[in-house]
Amino acid sequence: MTPTISVAGLSRRYRGHTALDNISLTVEPDTVTGLLGRNGAGKTTLLRIITGLEFPTDGEVTVFGAVPAENEAVLRRMVFVREEQSYPDFRVGTAIRVASWFYPYWSAELAEQLIADFELPLSRRIGRLSRGMRSAVGIVIGLAARAELTLFDEPYAGLDAVARQLFYDRLLTDYAEHPRTIVLSTHLVDEVANLLEHVVMLDHGRVALDAPTDEIRGTAMTVSGPATAVEEFVAGGPVWHRQAVASRASVVVPGPFDAAAQARARALHLSLEPLSLQQLLVHASGGAAQEKVCA
Amino acid sequence: MPSLDEGTPLFVQIAGQLADDIVDGQLTEGTRVPSTNELAAFYRINPATAAKGINMLVDEGVLEKRRGIGMFVADGAREQLLAARRKLFAEQYVGPMVAEANRLGIDNDTLVSLVKETSANNASANNGGKTR
Numbered sequence: 001m002t003p004t005i006s007v008a009g010l011s012r013r014y015r016g017h018t019a020l021d022n023i024s025l026t027v028e029p030d031t032v033t034g035l036l037g038r039n040g041a042g043k044t045t046l047l048r049i050i051t052g053l054e055f056p057t058d059g060e061v062t063v064f065g066a067v068p069a070e071n072e073a074v075l076r077r078m079v080f081v082r083e084e085q086s087y088p089d090f091r092v093g094t095a096i097r098v099a100s101w102f103y104p105y106w107s108a109e110l111a112e113q114l115i116a117d118f119e120l121p122l123s124r125r126i127g128r129l130s131r132g133m134r135s136a137v138g139i140v141i142g143l144a145a146r147a148e149l150t151l152f153d154e155p156y157a158g159l160d161a162v163a164r165q166l167f168y169d170r171l172l173t174d175y176a177e178h179p180r181t182i183v184l185s186t187h188l189v190d191e192v193a194n195l196l197e198h199v200v201m202l203d204h205g206r207v208a209l210d211a212p213t214d215e216i217r218g219t220a221m222t223v224s225g226p227a228t229a230v231e232e233f234v235a236g237g238p239v240w241h242r243q244a245v246a247s248r249a250s251v252v253v254p255g256p257f258d259a260a261a262q263a264r265a266r267a268l269h270l271s272l273e274p275l276s277l278q279q280l281l282v283h284a285s286g287g288a289a290q291e292k293v294c295a
Numbered sequence: 296m297p298s299l300d301e302g303t304p305l306f307v308q309i310a311g312q313l314a315d316d317i318v319d320g321q322l323t324e325g326t327r328v329p330s331t332n333e334l335a336a337f338y339r340i341n342p343a344t345a346a347k348g349i350n351m352l353v354d355e356g357v358l359e360k361r362r363g364i365g366m367f368v369a370d371g372a373r374e375q376l377l378a379a380r381r382k383l384f385a386e387q388y389v390g391p392m393v394a395e396a397n398r399l400g401i402d403n404d405t406l407v408s409l410v411k412e413t414s415a416n417n418a419s420a421n422n423g424g425k426t427r
């Protein structure tokens with residue numbers, strides 16, 4: 001199958017600053033991909049190039065097999081919901097109606113349900129909405145568009161935990177019934193970890209990690225116990241993080257942990273605690289930096 | 296919220312929880328199991344992940360697909376799961392228990408009598424519950 005998004009050797013440089021540095025990746029059709037990374041890692045720049053809002057300095061990006069920039073046929077097949085998106089100062093109802101004209105697979109039914117879910121006041125002007133309400137407008141449009149490619153860039157500014165959970169639940173239910181390609185850029189990794197089939201992590205404009213979520217889970221562990229036993233267990237192997245108090249130590253080590261390694265840990269009376277995806281990403285980027293310092 | 300842990304792949308956990316329900320008799324042979332989308336919504340996971348869990352049980356012969364209707368618990372599924380789990384019992388439960396007993400200086404005879412005692416207590420507690 002042709003990938004929905006294909007990025008090859010992409011770089012984006014601004015005067016004196018490299019936002020994206022020779023990255024390559026693909027996004028498969030009908031999957032949910034998490035685009036993760038710290039602020040400034042290049043996530044938004046990548047999404048802006050994918051949606052034709054910005055041009056690459058080098059390399060190529062194709063969406064549905066074609067270059068997206070100034071390509072109406074491609075752009076109509078995608079919806080992009082940005083962080084703190086600005087809208088013309090319409091009333092909420094008008095903004096949503098205008099959006100409905102643009103997207104060929106728009107679901108009025110879903111839009112109505114989401115408007116009720118988020119308790120959006122249809123007659124209020126967008127300029128007078130709270131930050132969270134403005135984010136909710138973006139979420140309504142992004143989901144109701146049912147676009148073949150749906151891109152969310154940190155779409156939840158000002159939304160509380162309950163409203164964010166509502167967003168994830170609605171996204172999941174509608175995606176299950178109407179599969180499409182979804183890219184979710186976020187730094188709230190643990191909130192979305194279970195929704196993602198695939199994870200791409202950017203770090204300083206480069207791809208730090210690009211793997212199916214299933215393969216990442218459980219690969220790294222925190223090993224803790226008596227310091228001497230911990231040292232014996234990790235001897236010679238890579239360690240991402242070390243911590244000690246009195247005679248106890250705790251280290252983070254990348255896996256994989258096969259049955260033999262687990263048995264060895266048990267024999268040494270060590271406890272093994274798997275890292276969450278969020279912790280894993282923190283260590284995967286921080287760990288690389290630490291090794292550089294050592295070298 | 297149903298609990299899923301961090302270390303094991305999600306689809307393995309989904310398969311494990313369905314298998315638990317079959318072993319416990321919550322899902323009897325011949326009944327329909329929840330669809331991929333129902334599982335996805337319940338556990339708040341990606342539907343592809345739920346599908347992977349179901350397919351794992353289909354490959355093991357625990358579930359069977361009936362075209363156009365859904366997934367069902369296969370005949371003999373419970374016996375098959377019980378047999379597989381009995382095989383793993385020594386490794387998963389007895390091994391760690393013996394290791395901890397050794398660590399605490401509990402000798403084998405004491406360990407065996409502890410097991411018998413606990414088992415007897417559980418049995419009488421269960422009977423007490425039933426007669427009430």
